[in-house]
Amino acid sequence: MSQPSQSSAPADLSDADLLRRYEPVLRFTRGEAYFPSDIDRYVEHCSLWVSHVNGYDECLIPRGQLTLDRLAEQRWLEPGTVEYLRFAADPDNAAMPARRKLTSGSSTALKRGFNPGISRLARVGYLSRLADAGISLSMLVRGRVPAATAAIAEQLTNDIQASQPRYRYYGRVVREGGWICLNYWFFYFYDDWRSGFDGVNDHEADWENVSVVLYEAEAGRLEPAWAVFSCHDFTGGDLRRRWDDREQLEIVADTHPVAYVGGGSHAHYFRPGEYLIESEVAWLKRLERPARIVRRAWRKLFGDEDAVIEDNRPLFAIPFVEYARGDGLSIGAQQQHTWEQSLLDPAPAWLHDFHGMWGMFVRDPVGGENAPAGPMYNRDGQPRFAWHSPLEYAGLDAVPTPAQTPAMLDARRATVLARRQELDRLIADKLSELQMLGAGNAAVAGLTFFQPDVQAGERQMEALQSDLRQLQREQIDNGEWLRAIDDRVKALQAGVVDDPRAHIRVMQSPLQPEALRFGTLAQIWSATSIGLLLIGVAAILMLTAGKTALGALALMLVIFLLVDSAFRRNVTSDATKISITLAVITSVLLIITFWWQLSVAAIVGIGLYLAISNLRVLWASARATRKPK
């Protein structure tokens, strides 16, 4: 028996002890105000509300009277109503000093020591800045968490933590498909990604999760295999890293994976740094397919090989910079603060009986500013994937444990082998039947009287031949399958280790420092360019008209793009893109203008080509005929 590794655990540990042994380390960004804490203290400071279908909001349980037990009480509500909590947004907090202390435009995260470094807008292109401006403007009409709420939430959180600082996770253990998933849930009182860290949204309450996935390597020993970190709305294999991939996964004291927490958003990252997160624009998704077709055509036309990875990324996405520097507070083993544990097994009543939102419901149609529901549910009350199917959430549902793999391969091999034997028999039968039909048909082929039978026989033979071809094709595939399975078994026996990142489609990597070389001027430009562009458009529309206005607008756009490119040291590449775009527009205009002449020219071209190739064949055969034998 091999020596158990330092990271392994005895299989007979209780769930609580298992959770303790592998509890993650969370490292936050300097300036972060919210840390995983307990829900009972949060709920005590909340009131419970219901938003009726007609838009009327009613307080069901006022602040001071709400407890977790009361939260779980079953209430009759008409369909379409939304239950939600109010924490900072409770009307009782309206007179809090934090509200009066709010300073316009100054992020509270900055005051807490957060340094954004290079401006977020300076790191992204023009379209992204335009989309960002669109999002900012949409906030004027969308439901949003008011600015004062962030300040009040911070003050309330500080007050609660000051009385008794506590850092808590809610844990459970899920055993499924041979895997043992240690599921850690973290509750944050508030998410100030937008107001604190220039992100996408703010909302009250935030649920995030981290999982450590183990398997029974040998009788009585559990080995960790994967760490799974939640990150925004992403799902699948990209969320997990293999335990032995130490370039990607940092581990403290052999058993505690380190997660770097995004400032304000509380998304988890495997490496410290700043990330460019792409938020997909849902309403542009329908343009994705034609856009990809154009891209592929472009690649084929110009042999541009730039892109398998690009195909995995959304085409229409707004990039945001996420700060997961890990230079702030850290919680976990051997850190400044340690965890307190609460088990979610058996599931408490509040977990499955409260389907509502854990914070303010602001009627944001996009949803980003509405508070999330609990770990079990999505905002719309539907079951939350990450809770109900943690293996599928991490893309592990199709992956056997290393211990199960040989047996799985054996089983697969046996299935293929059985089918192979069956196919041998089926092919032999079909072949025999076919030959028998062929022999019969040949015997009566010359007899007029049997012509209808001969034709029917031929049709039957065609059908049999088609079946036979399919079976033979399957037999060939099965042979390949068997060889591949045997190779895999040999590789496993030889101890060949798979690529730990083979399952990752899009690898999130921190921005490289050299990509961040911008001057102050570039940052001022990036902050003001969209505004200046819009003012320029207005000025042109006021001062000119018709074709001149069109030309002036195009010229201004090109100048803005080139100035931007100059700041990014990307003039040549961007100028090339502009030239190609202009060439495409010009081509379309030429095709529209000269479609008749171009069609005639194409017909003449095809005619000439055919004539020349036929003449060449004729010429070659004439030469061959003339050649003396």
Added chain:
Amino acid sequence: MNKNVPPARRPAIVTVLAVLFGIETLAMLMLSLIYLAETGIFSQRVADMVLSELSDVAGPFVVIRAIGATALLIACFATTIGLLRMRRWAWNSGMVILGIHLAEGLGEFVQGSPGFGFMFLTVLIVFLFNQYAVRKAFGVVKENRVPTKPVKRAG
């Protein structure tokens, strides 16, 4: 520099490209002559000859146009030489010049006086410029960002 390394052989498509760009340069030369003649820097006899041989298309801001066209002519000429000598900067500057020509062509199209021949020639050159063989010859093929190993789907 290692003198033993033989110079890269110029692909035929690059020669074709350089010739077409040379034709474009000649067109620029004619345009520059018109603008320069309009500014009055030639003697009356030469100006009359130029303006009678070539159509008078110069409008307002003729001096600025003349300077711009001359600068573009010099750039075109240098680029043609650079293309023949297979210099990377020539490919870059060529794309910029073609962009300017296309913008000019589209502007004329919008104004109602398009030069279709010039537009067609420019589009053809842009197409040739971006052929893989040409980009490879000038060393401007984008770096392959695809990982060297095949990326499997989740599992």
